[in-house]
Amino acid sequence: MTATAANGRPPAGPAVDFCGIELAHPIINASGTFDAIAARRAFGEELIARFPFSAFVSKTVTLAPRQGNPPPRLWEVPAGLMNSIGLPNKGLEGYLAHDLPELAQLPVPLIVNVMGFSRDEVAELVTAFASRDEVAALELNVSCPNVETGLVMGADPGEVARLMRTVRPLTDKPLIVKLTPNASDVPAVARAAAEEGASALSLINTLRGMALHPVTGEPWLGGSTGGVSGPAVRAIALAQVHSVCAAVDVPVIAMGGVARGRDAWEFLLAGATLVAVGTESFRDPAAGARIAAEVGDLTAKATNPV
Amino acid sequence: MTATAANGRPPAGPAVDFCGIELAHPIINASGTFDAIAARRAFGEELIARFPFSAFVSKTVTLAPRQGNPPPRLWEVPAGLMNSIGLPNKGLEGYLAHDLPELAQLPVPLIVNVMGFSRDEVAELVTAFASRDEVAALELNVSCPNVETGLVMGADPGEVARLMRTVRPLTDKPLIVKLTPNASDVPAVARAAAEEGASALSLINTLRGMALHPVTGEPWLGGSTGGVSGPAVRAIALAQVHSVCAAVDVPVIAMGGVARGRDAWEFLLAGATLVAVGTESFRDPAAGARIAAEVGDLTAKATNPV
Amino acid sequence: MSTATSDRVQAPFGVRRARVTAAESYGAYTVLRASDPAGPRPQAGQFYMLRAAERWGGGEAERPFLPRAFSVLRAPAGGDELQFLIEDVGPGTARLCELEAGAELALVGPLGIGFSAPRDQRRPLLVGGGVGIAPLAIWADGLSRAAHPECTVLLGFRDAAHAPGAELIPGAVVATDDGSAGHHGLVTELLAAELDSDPHAEVYACGPPPMLEAVRALCAGRDIPAQLALESGMACGFGACFGCVVPTVDGYIRICVDGPVIAGARLKTALTPGAGH
Amino acid sequence: MSTATSDRVQAPFGVRRARVTAAESYGAYTVLRASDPAGPRPQAGQFYMLRAAERWGGGEAERPFLPRAFSVLRAPAGGDELQFLIEDVGPGTARLCELEAGAELALVGPLGIGFSAPRDQRRPLLVGGGVGIAPLAIWADGLSRAAHPECTVLLGFRDAAHAPGAELIPGAVVATDDGSAGHHGLVTELLAAELDSDPHAEVYACGPPPMLEAVRALCAGRDIPAQLALESGMACGFGACFGCVVPTVDGYIRICVDGPVIAGARLKTALTPGAGH
Numbered sequence A, B: 001m002t003a004t005a006a007n008g009r010p011p012a013g014p015a016v017d018f019c020g021i022e023l024a025h026p027i028i029n030a031s032g033t034f035d036a037i038a039a040r041r042a043f044g045e046e047l048i049a050r051f052p053f054s055a056f057v058s059k060t061v062t063l064a065p066r067q068g069n070p071p072p073r074l075w076e077v078p079a080g081l082m083n084s085i086g087l088p089n090k091g092l093e094g095y096l097a098h099d100l101p102e103l104a105q106l107p108v109p110l111i112v113n114v115m116g117f118s119r120d121e122v123a124e125l126v127t128a129f130a131s132r133d134e135v136a137a138l139e140l141n142v143s144c145p146n147v148e149t150g151l152v153m154g155a156d157p158g159e160v161a162r163l164m165r166t167v168r169p170l171t172d173k174p175l176i177v178k179l180t181p182n183a184s185d186v187p188a189v190a191r192a193a194a195e196e197g198a199s200a201l202s203l204i205n206t207l208r209g210m211a212l213h214p215v216t217g218e219p220w221l222g223g224s225t226g227g228v229s230g231p232a233v234r235a236i237a238l239a240q241v242h243s244v245c246a247a248v249d250v251p252v253i254a255m256g257g258v259a260r261g262r263d264a265w266e267f268l269l270a271g272a273t274l275v276a277v278g279t280e281s282f283r284d285p286a287a288g289a290r291i292a293a294e295v296g297d298l299t300a301k302a303t304n305p306v
Numbered sequence C, D: 001m002s003t004a005t006s007d008r009v010q011a012p013f014g015v016r017r018a019r020v021t022a023a024e025s026y027g028a029y030t031v032l033r034a035s036d037p038a039g040p041r042p043q044a045g046q047f048y049m050l051r052a053a054e055r056w057g058g059g060e061a062e063r064p065f066l067p068r069a070f071s072v073l074r075a076p077a078g079g080d081e082l083q084f085l086i087e088d089v090g091p092g093t094a095r096l097c098e099l100e101a102g103a104e105l106a107l108v109g110p111l112g113i114g115f116s117a118p119r120d121q122r123r124p125l126l127v128g129g130g131v132g133i134a135p136l137a138i139w140a141d142g143l144s145r146a147a148h149p150e151c152t153v154l155l156g157f158r159d160a161a162h163a164p165g166a167e168l169i170p171g172a173v174v175a176t177d178d179g180s181a182g183h184h185g186l187v188t189e190l191l192a193a194e195l196d197s198d199p200h201a202e203v204y205a206c207g208p209p210p211m212l213e214a215v216r217a218l219c220a221g222r223d224i225p226a227q228l229a230l231e232s233g234m235a236c237g238f239g240a241c242f243g244c245v246v247p248t249v250d251g252y253i254r255i256c257v258d259g260p261v262i263a264g265a266r267l268k269t270a271l272t273p274g275a276g277h
């Protein structure tokens, strides 16, 4: 239904089955790049009537509330963006009390993205959402250091395996492991996650980057370093998605610089089941609907649009 | 002398000492992005009179000759380039017989970049150049899998440490270890190299990427995957250079997307001793001279040009 | 989600095209006029995310890439014209300033929460600095239509090269830092004098962070309500990226959805790192 | 390094500006004229790396970024004018085709090795396909100056929309794939007929890979020397990137420094993956 509503034309391509969830088209949002509650304040009910994504992924939720990093949080890079937002969020309780009820009203399934600074924290988050019918699936953001081991969970196959062994038994809902691109061997991490029961994998998260203040020469971003996204990283994302799809049998959600149907189409060709749009939504709030329609045409024709 | 010749103006900033080699300015070329012999055919003696770099780094030399990858070898990405050249070169013998005598005539010190597919191969290459007075320093390209261990040497601190223990004793010349950015913990690799006697470190090499044929959807590049370079990777390079400079005491050669004096200046602020220009030379063969002059002005003013 | 009546004029969902009808120079500033038949009439203090529909990129340092935020300067009632006042400070504004009649903008808006009417018969005092005069022009129009007799407008500029911007708000009192036009000094000096003569005022201000902070402090010291139109780097303009935050007494807020107009009383300071230039 | 007399007209070192003096349409093609006072007169078959000095980027898929290679169409002796024939096939050529008189090109060149005179009184046979006619125009001029009486020029185009390109080489015989202009069929059919009537010829060809391959095979079969101007994706144009290789009997060569004009006899095939479009 979404796709039809989204652009007043037939659904973009056939419905997609993702871990048993039926989606109207293969385009969803990337976590942290679309706040449906704020967007509804800006665009009103037209946002709901033309909702651009076939599922909604919420911004990362942590156990405790977070203010996020001090500004500045943004730096424009050639053909992309670098951010150090710092995962501001209301925390688990605040999310359950305030955000979940509103997001449950969206016309599409809800995927909640969670992050913990230890396996126990992740376990607590997974348990909290396991019983929520409003939540169709969980995405685990493992692009952060484990405060106990110091290792970035998502960069180390062993860490990811241990994490999955801890949390997999806690819910029947699909568990999507979101991989970091800042790793020597991303397919190895993907295999470790899949072997320990990950229902799906998503990639890429942002690439670590830095910018200096034009005048002072000090780090520009309040968080000192940031994450690079947008078309600048698309070729890197495509290589990682291609190698991960070759390494595992579970479905893959591909993202990284998708700005046109053509880009999404390439990720699908590389083996992805869904494609997430992030930074491009900043240039066009309805980018997801446009890309879904373009992918639909490409799927229909299965020829190159250029 | 170079800088003066290079742009008919006073040397860009004070001379730089790099591992005991005095250079007229901090701008050199990135390996594999400038063929001085071919450029002399295209531009004649003006190339020598206005040589843009304060030292010349030759393209990677391997033990055996290599044809390189089948075409296509190039793909343009947003604000950058992806290549799968495949290290074509005449091999050690061919290089010594044909290239070295010509490169020895350049008005600047010569740095030879070498790569081996095993520690023994690297050792053989280092030994061969150790006795050559025409060669000021060696750069070790470790962005390739060790055929014995399968590990990408440059992504694994242990591999790099073993390599350095093997080759460090073989020469008194400065040994520069060129790091790959496709690693989980680049500073750890840098520390391992420095602890085992690396004279300097250089980074970043290209980021692994991929593109699909606009019509067939098959991998576009003859090498299937390629390496991304240019402004698209600059913020990523700056973050890695910054963290490596903080991790080691040896001099660092920074590169990755440098297109303006401003970009080089930021790498110097991050702690680099030299800055290498690669892809930008494709847009302007004399980019090195322009950037050296701009850095000279920035060093002089030590203010922001923008 | 609450579907309570909205606190703002909402934007059509998605990016749309608007044709440039004229580009005029006012000293160092450019006024872009565009025809936006598909959009609603914005409120004073709201803004739009703009980019050139063609060749948005390929400028200095391979930028711009993201759209840029601009307050609406004027949006004459009854028509479909939008006016923006633009100062060339980098690759994005440079590209917009080179557009000519016939070129197309890609825009999203109106966005954010604008100015609200003065409380209990307070007289409106509008204080603008540099390109920050933009939202005051449309607000001054609205106030005079709403028949606020003594609406005073004080505008500060760097120098005579920028002072022509004052022509956009007839009757405005001008100050320049270098004295080359109008009062020699800061516009906040004029504000202090006004508040001394009659403190029963509500202040509306937009300009560079140091000016806004001076206005905030001045009003805070005298318990005078101030509505400040803030700036910050933005990526999206509709609350999606969490990039445009400023610190308030109750934590960070996104000025694109909770602003850009903020009550001075909610701020500890108007000096936000990375805001403006 | 050998300082033997050069096999080419060498380029000034570095990128320089050249002002566009005119942009003219020939059917689907654009002819750009530019004034290049700082450069030498190029040889037929040499090429330049071109980009627009402003806004090179921000097109489709955030491209172009790298300069693009273009054969010189004409470079009238005595003057400083360079002419290029451009077909809009993507973001780089699209940007160049929108340039107008007064705009500036950033260019490097002339580059590469051009055509060489026919051996032992062979008559020159020029065969061009589509935009590949460009290097043949300047070569035809040179041959007629060098008084080669029967210099025959055969040009193939997709259709009548592209055939106007033939006006650039007076006296050329035209073929179109769809028969909408001139001979209905492939230009290589005309070539075969010419070679049947008088095989004592030297062939000069430039065009899409399939055409070049047909010409190569035709000449190879009859032991007729063929000079083929090849194309390939290029990043630098001066031998720096090793990206523009084509396979020859003695391995890969970089066509930017060892070509673009190659003896047909050196090629096993003119069909190089990724070459042209």
Ligand SMILES: Cc1cc2nc3c(=O)[nH]c(=O)nc-3n(C[C@H](O)[C@H](O)[C@H](O)COP(=O)(O)OP(=O)(O)OC[C@H]3O[C@@H](n4cnc5c(N)ncnc54)[C@H](O)[C@@H]3O)c2cc1C
Residues within 6 Å of the ligand: A074, A075, A076, A077, A214, C047, C064, C068, C069, C070, C071, C072, C084, C085, C086, C087, C088, C089, C090, C091, C092, C093, C094, C131, C134, C135, C230, C231, C232, C233, C234, C260, C274, C276, C277
């Ligand atoms: C709500 C709102 C309303 C506004 N209204 C107006 C208006 O009416 N008229 C007007 O002229 N301007 C207005 N602005 C400011 C305008 O948005 C900026 O001037 C514009 O975004 C600058 O873009 P640029 O590319 O020209 O310059 P930039 O290069 O983006 O430089 C602008 C500032 O950003 C910083 N900066 C430099 N490089 C980067 C980078 N790579 N990434 C991120 N930041 C960088 C520096 O501090 C620099 O001073 C408004 C801003 C906001 C938030």
Ligand SMILES: Cc1cc2nc3c(=O)[nH]c(=O)nc-3n(C[C@H](O)[C@H](O)[C@H](O)COP(=O)(O)OP(=O)(O)OC[C@H]3O[C@@H](n4cnc5c(N)ncnc54)[C@H](O)[C@@H]3O)c2cc1C
Residues within 6 Å of the ligand: B074, B075, B076, B077, B214, D047, D064, D068, D069, D070, D071, D072, D084, D085, D086, D087, D088, D089, D090, D091, D092, D093, D094, D131, D134, D135, D230, D231, D232, D233, D234, D260, D274, D276, D277
């Ligand atoms: C020696 C030489 C002489 C030439 N002379 C002329 C001339 O006189 N006139 C003329 O019109 N053209 C000429 N060309 C061809 C011209 O250089 C190309 O048409 C031009 O580079 C296309 O650039 P673009 O951005 O417009 O199109 P692109 O998008 O670059 O597309 C051109 C072709 O490149 C491939 N491609 C698509 N996307 C990419 C990508 N992202 N990265 C790399 N490749 C891609 C596809 O096969 C496509 O068909 C010449 C080329 C050479 C090498």
Ligand SMILES: Cc1cc2nc3c(=O)[nH]c(=O)nc-3n(C[C@H](O)[C@H](O)[C@H](O)COP(=O)(O)O)c2cc1C
Residues within 6 Å of the ligand: A030, A031, A032, A033, A059, A060, A081, A083, A085, A087, A113, A141, A178, A203, A204, A205, A206, A229, A230, A231, A233, A255, A256, A257, A258, A276, A277, A278, A279, A280, C241, C242, C243
């Ligand atoms: C401003 C911003 C905020 C983001 N916040 C999150 C987040 O909270 N959680 C997360 O898993 N990924 C986050 N990401 C990463 C995106 O989900 C996505 O992985 C990345 O941006 C690549 O996609 P893109 O190039 O289409 O933006 C964020 C990205 C951006 C640009």
Ligand SMILES: Cc1cc2nc3c(=O)[nH]c(=O)nc-3n(C[C@H](O)[C@H](O)[C@H](O)COP(=O)(O)O)c2cc1C
Residues within 6 Å of the ligand: B030, B031, B032, B033, B059, B060, B081, B083, B085, B087, B113, B141, B178, B203, B204, B205, B206, B229, B230, B231, B233, B255, B256, B257, B258, B276, B277, B278, B279, B280, D241, D242, D243
């Ligand atoms: C076409 C091309 C060829 C390259 N060849 C080599 C090489 O032979 N050896 C090497 O160590 N690095 C090679 N590199 C990597 C560059 O030296 C440099 O690390 C990288 O391009 C980043 O710098 P840049 O963004 O300025 O180009 C090559 C890069 C390019 C673009």
Ligand code: FES
Residues within 6 Å of the ligand: C233, C234, C235, C236, C237, C238, C239, C240, C241, C242, C243, C244, C245, C254, C255, C256, C257
């Ligand atoms: S600009 Fe993105 S949240 Fe305000």
Ligand code: FES
Residues within 6 Å of the ligand: D233, D234, D235, D236, D237, D238, D239, D240, D241, D242, D243, D244, D245, D254, D255, D256, D257
């Ligand atoms: S184009 Fe770079 S070597 Fe030929």
